[in-house]
Amino acid sequence: MNLIESIQETLSLEAHSILDQISNVGPAFEKAIMLISKSNGNLVVTGMGKSGIIGHKIAATMASTGTPSVFMHPGEAYHGDLGMVKSGDVVLALSFSGETDEVLKLIPFFRDNGNPVISITGNQNSTLAGNSDVHLHIVIAKEACPLSLAPTSSTTVTLAMGDALAIALMKLNDFKEENFARFHPGGSLGKRLLSKVETVMRTHDLPVIQSDSNFTEIITTISQGKLGLALVNQASKTVGIITDGDMRRVMESKGKEAFDLRAEDIMTRNPRKICLSTSLTEAELYFVSNKINSLVVVDASGSTVGVVQIYDVNQV
Numbered sequence: 001m002n003l004i005e006s007i008q009e010t011l012s013l014e015a016h017s018i019l020d021q022i023s024n025v026g027p028a029f030e031k032a033i034m035l036i037s038k039s040n041g042n043l044v045v046t047g048m049g050k051s052g053i054i055g056h057k058i059a060a061t062m063a064s065t066g067t068p069s070v071f072m073h074p075g076e077a078y079h080g081d082l083g084m085v086k087s088g089d090v091v092l093a094l095s096f097s098g099e100t101d102e103v104l105k106l107i108p109f110f111r112d113n114g115n116p117v118i119s120i121t122g123n124q125n126s127t128l129a130g131n132s133d134v135h136l137h138i139v140i141a142k143e144a145c146p147l148s149l150a151p152t153s154s155t156t157v158t159l160a161m162g163d164a165l166a167i168a169l170m171k172l173n174d175f176k177e178e179n180f181a182r183f184h185p186g187g188s189l190g191k192r193l194l195s196k197v198e199t200v201m202r203t204h205d206l207p208v209i210q211s212d213s214n215f216t217e218i219i220t221t222i223s224q225g226k227l228g229l230a231l232v233n234q235a236s237k238t239v240g241i242i243t244d245g246d247m248r249r250v251m252e253s254k255g256k257e258a259f260d261l262r263a264e265d266i267m268t269r270n271p272r273k274i275c276l277s278t279s280l281t282e283a284e285l286y287f288v289s290n291k292i293n294s295l296v297v298v299d300a301s302g303s304t305v306g307v308v309q310i311y312d313v314n315q316v
Helices: 003-022 027-037 049-064 107-113 153-172 177-183 188-194 215-225 244-260 280-290 310-314
Strands: 043-047 069-072 090-094 117-121 134-137 229-234 237-243 273-275 294-298 304-309
Touching (some): 280 294
Parallel strands (some): 043 090
Antiparallel strands (some): 229 237
């Protein structure tokens, strides 16, 4: 067998292992989800070795999708870290054999502390399964490892099951994009959802003209403003907008007569506006749905306070 065939075989074995798990999903999985959802504490994920590495990822996914969760190393827990487990917490214990000594040593504490235990194992007759409130059975035909020694298919299925549980909890709790952003303020999605238009809008040296400004004044203002537009203001409010595209079209249609026109003859009246407290995600949707590149930003009174362009939003 060549290397390419070996890689393909591994992927095929692990993919089929996940697919085989679909038919093995039953009432116990729903019970586990409801147990986690109704908890007033954290989901404490624990596992040893490769299962522990998978447990780290499951805990991280849970935490970022609305289910408070932490990972606890069973060895460290036995030597003091059990102090992190509160009485209202639910435990998710991972062990494919169901006989991992470091995990089994923690069961008496969980029982005494009143912590429900959900286990994920590949042996429903194991000690861990028998001492769990809910047991989730992982079934695989074989490990991808040719020696059946290195956890491969088993860890892949366990990881996928952790994702499935997390997604089910997301749906049950109606976890939305805005919630995800709150837990990911450093990510692109988080920045756009949590950042407001006021953080990126242009506020200084706005290209403002009056309704009676002549053609030359309009061109000069658009050029100096470097936004590709001019705002036609009355008092503190924008009543019209003229873009460089508007100017080109007027010159093409009017010729020399264009130089006799005033701003009020060219401007688009009642231009589209957006509140300065609008999120960047909402602003982006507004740009796209209206097929425009610039928006006038207004405060609660309707006074113009800035201009935001789609380029500004896309840079975040």
